[in-house]
Amino acid sequence: xxxxxxxxxxxxxxxxxxxxxxxxxxxxxxxxxxxxxxxxxxxxxxxxxxxxxxxxxxxxxxxxxxxxxxxxxxxxxxxxxxxxxxxxxxxxxxxxxxxxxxxxxxxxxxxxxxxxxxxxxxxxxxxxxxxxxxxxxxxxxxxxxxxxxxxxxxxxxxxxxxxxxxxxxxxxxxxxxxxxxxxxxxxxxxxxxxxxxxxxxxxxxxxxxxxxxxxxxxxxxxxxxxxxxxxxxxxxxxxxxxxxxxxxxxxxxxxxxxxxxxxxxxx
Amino acid sequence: xxxxxxxxxxxxxxxxxxxxxxxxxxxxxxxxxxxxxxxxxxxxxxxxxxxxxxxxxxxxxxxxxxxxxxxxxxxxxxxxxxxxxxxxxxxxxxxxxxxxxxxxxxxxxxxxxxxxxxxxxxxxxxxxxxxxxxxxxxxxxxxxxxxxxxxxxxxxxxxxxxxxxxxxxxxxxxxxxxxxxxxxxxxxxxxxxxxxxxxxxxxxxxxxxxxxxxxxxxxxxxxxxxxxxxxxxxxxxxxxxxxxxxxxxxxxxxxxxxxxxxxxxxxxxxxxxxxxxxxxxxxxxxxxxxxxxxxxxxxxxxxxxxxxxxxxxxxxxxxxxxxxxxxxxxxxxxxxxxxxxxxxxxxxxxxxxxxxxxxxxxxxxxxxxxxxxxxxxxxxxxxxxxxxxxxxxxxxxxxxxxxxxxxxxxxxxxxxxxxxxxxxxxxxxxxxxxxxxxxxxx
Numbered sequence: 037x038x039x040x041x042x043x044x045x046x047x048x049x050x051x052x053x054x055x056x057x058x059x060x061x062x063x064x065x066x067x068x069x070x071x072x073x074x075x076x077x078x079x080x081x082x083x084x085x086x087x088x089x090x091x092x093x094x095x096x097x098x099x100x101x102x103x104x105x106x107x108x109x110x111x112x113x114x115x116x117x118x119x120x121x122x123x124x125x126x127x128x129x130x131x132x133x134x135x136x137x138x139x140x141x142x143x144x145x146x147x148x149x150x151x152x153x154x155x156x157x158x159x160x161x162x163x164x165x166x167x168x169x170x171x172x173x174x175x176x177x178x179x180x181x182x183x184x185x186x187x188x189x190x191x192x193x194x195x196x197x198x199x200x201x202x203x204x205x206x207x208x209x210x211x212x213x214x215x216x217x218x219x220x221x222x223x224x225x226x227x228x229x230x231x232x233x234x235x236x237x238x239x240x241x242x243x244x245x246x247x248x249x250x251x252x253x254x255x256x257x258x259x260x261x262x263x264x265x266x267x268x269x270x271x272x273x274x275x276x277x278x279x280x281x282x283x284x285x286x287x288x289x290x291x292x293x294x295x296x297x298x299x300x301x302x303x
Numbered sequence: 304x305x306x307x308x309x310x311x312x313x314x315x316x317x318x319x320x321x322x323x324x325x326x327x328x329x330x331x332x333x334x335x336x337x338x339x340x341x342x343x344x345x346x347x348x349x350x351x352x353x354x355x356x357x358x359x360x361x362x363x364x365x366x367x368x369x370x371x372x373x374x375x376x377x378x379x380x381x382x383x384x385x386x387x388x389x390x391x392x393x394x395x396x397x398x399x400x401x402x403x404x405x406x407x408x409x410x411x412x413x414x415x416x417x418x419x420x421x422x423x424x425x426x427x428x429x430x431x432x433x434x435x436x437x438x439x440x441x442x443x444x445x446x447x448x449x450x451x452x453x454x455x456x457x458x459x460x461x462x463x464x465x466x467x468x469x470x471x472x473x474x475x476x477x478x479x480x481x482x483x484x485x486x487x488x489x490x491x492x493x494x495x496x497x498x499x500x501x502x503x504x505x506x507x508x509x510x511x512x513x514x515x516x517x518x519x520x521x522x523x524x525x526x527x528x529x530x531x532x533x534x535x536x537x538x539x540x541x542x543x544x545x546x547x548x549x550x551x552x553x554x555x556x557x558x559x560x561x562x563x564x565x566x567x568x569x570x571x572x573x574x575x576x577x578x579x580x581x582x583x584x585x586x587x588x589x590x591x592x593x594x595x596x597x598x599x600x601x602x603x604x605x606x607x608x609x610x611x612x613x614x615x616x617x618x619x620x621x622x623x624x625x626x627x628x629x630x631x632x633x634x635x636x637x638x639x640x641x642x643x644x645x646x647x648x649x650x651x652x653x654x655x656x657x658x659x660x661x662x663x664x665x666x667x668x669x670x671x672x673x674x675x676x677x678x679x680x681x682x683x684x685x686x687x688x689x690x691x692x693x694x695x696x697x698x699x700x701x702x703x704x705x706x707x708x709x710x711x712x713x714x715x716x717x718x719x720x721x722x723x724x725x726x727x728x729x730x731x732x733x734x735x736x737x738x739x740x741x742x743x744x745x
Contacts, residue, residue, distance in 0.1 A: 091649060122643070
């Protein structure tokens with residue numbers, strides 16, 4: 037079976053005071069190869085926990101996940117990660133960062149160099165191979181992070197709010213880049229975000245999660261990602277369906293936040 | 304006990320006054336120079352760049368940079384104060400120096416018979432580092448029962464002259480010195496003479512004290528030119544059979560070996576503590592206990608265990624560096640952003656690759672900070688250890704010199720120790736900038 041299967045996964049954290057937090061409860065999900073999935077939800081809905089479980093950094097308290105038919109038990113290079121920031125290696129230049137994965141596997145240097153060169157082209161950093169990470173802006177650093185992840189040729193790319201720390205303009209450019217990469221490489225991508233617009237633009241499929249317990253609240257199939265490939269994203273946002281969808285999801289999340297606040301106050 | 308505590312309080316208060324006075328002099332000079340510098344730099348557009356356009360500088364730390372002119376002026380000021388206080392020959396006289404040369408005074412004595420007579424005392428004062436001059440061969444003894452005297456005194460020193468010894472009838476009861484330079488005196492009074500003062504003792508002798516001036520005695524602080532000439536000699540001949548640089552070399556060798564051993568064992572230990580719960584628990588009590596123990600407190604134990612040879616000193620420096628490096632490496636591991644570790648594993652790194660390619664380079668800034676501290680502590684510790692027991696070394700040289708009151712060698716030693724300590728820190732900082740350029744910019 038290809039793709040990622042999440043079978044009845046639950047995650048319960050024990051609190052120091054003896055209580056429990058159900059970060060995830062009975063999540064069932066099947067993600068097909070080549071799918072672009074965005075995950076949205078208020079703080080504390082367990083979306084980052086879900087991603088960490090998929091990446092293999094956390095083991096769920098119950099349930100199982102499998103990738104292309106074999107169980108997920110720990111981190112593996114078949115599942116690449118792109119973090120919000122701070123995950124690049126400052127002691128290496130851009131080219132070495134990108135070539136890190138292949139190098140760890142013992143790929144011949146000539147092959148690594150060719151791969152790095154190709155990826156630098158894809159993310160638009162042709163002239164920056166020798167630059168150090170701390171000499172680059174936040175947007176460029178995320179381009180490096182994307183390229184580093186792609187260099188390993190993973191089956192799936194897990195993105196944990198990769199654009200969260202960028203300014204609005206850079207963010208827009210990066211959103212186009214993510215769409216381009218998705219189309220060009222045909223990779224499965226799961227992207228976690230706080231931004232409703234971003235989730236709509238970068239989600240062929242969109243999951244809205246709800247907190248306490250963390251669960252899938254609603255699922256959408258959206259046409260915007262397909263429209264956005266190679267197009268002006270502002271044009272996509274002007275699509276007649278875009279505004280109403282955005283408002284619908286925003287109010288949904290609003291209601292969840294209100295509910296949490298009410299519960300906290302009464303408790 | 305209460306009396307002792309009270310004495311400590313009194314001493315402290317006196318020190319407060321003293322320190323305030325010294326600081327006040329130094330700051331006054333600084334203030335005056337700052338004013339002059341302000342006049343000089345005014346309107347010359349000497350300040351350039353973005354910072355010079357900032358209007359808020361008081362409170363903006365980034366706008367405060369060390370004024371290099373002030374630094375140079377401060378060093379020159381300290382040097383000049385040193386020259387002034389010691390009456391150095393490098394500058395014109397500011398404070399009166401102690402009297403050196405020949406002078407004389409007259410005393411009038413009355414003998415048992417009630418006669419009076421006057422005689423002259425020739426005083427010859429010679430420098431403390433000069434040879435004792437020869438006595439003049441024939442001194443006129445003068446007329447009458449009181450005979451002239453001759454006395455040789457080292458500068459700043461006092462000499463008791465028994466003027467009666469060569470006087471006729473000087474040992475009889477009733478003999479008395481009654482006047483000095485025409486001023487009537489009694490026993491236990493002080494009278495000034497041309498180049499100093501004379502105290503008539505209880506026994507009627509004359510305690511001659513040539514003027515001591517206001518400059519410091521070389522025993523306490525030698526003038527710069529004397530230190531320089533000692534430095535030249537020391538450089539050429541060494542001290543107690545050991546060359547100056549040989550002493551410094553031995554101190555440095557001990558520091559380098561002790562520090563290297565500390566790194567060699569401390570860094571892996573720190574990594575182990577940062578990577579494994581059992582090992583952290585195992586070493587935690589030892590490290591936490593040994594860390595606050597000053598290395599100097601271990602000197603007696605180290606001497607008992609290893610004697611005064613090299614092994615003892617290197618062990619001490621090893622212990623001084625070990626805990627600092629352990630804690631630095633441990634802090635380096637805990638400072639690794641978890642995203643980097645996750646990213647490395649997701650990129651297919653093995654544990655071994657994670658350690659060498661991610662954790663080690665990521666800890667380098669912390670390790671370098673620790674290494675700088677450890678080097679400083681080691682340098683201080685080696686000098687202290689050599690003060691206690693050593694055959695060679697910078698610390699040994701100065702403690703040996705201090706036993707013979709060779710203040711100039713002590714001062715040379717202190718300056719060299721300071722310069723080398725500073726040099727070590729500069730080298731470490733250069734290495735840091737070279738090897739971890741990403742520090743603080745991650």
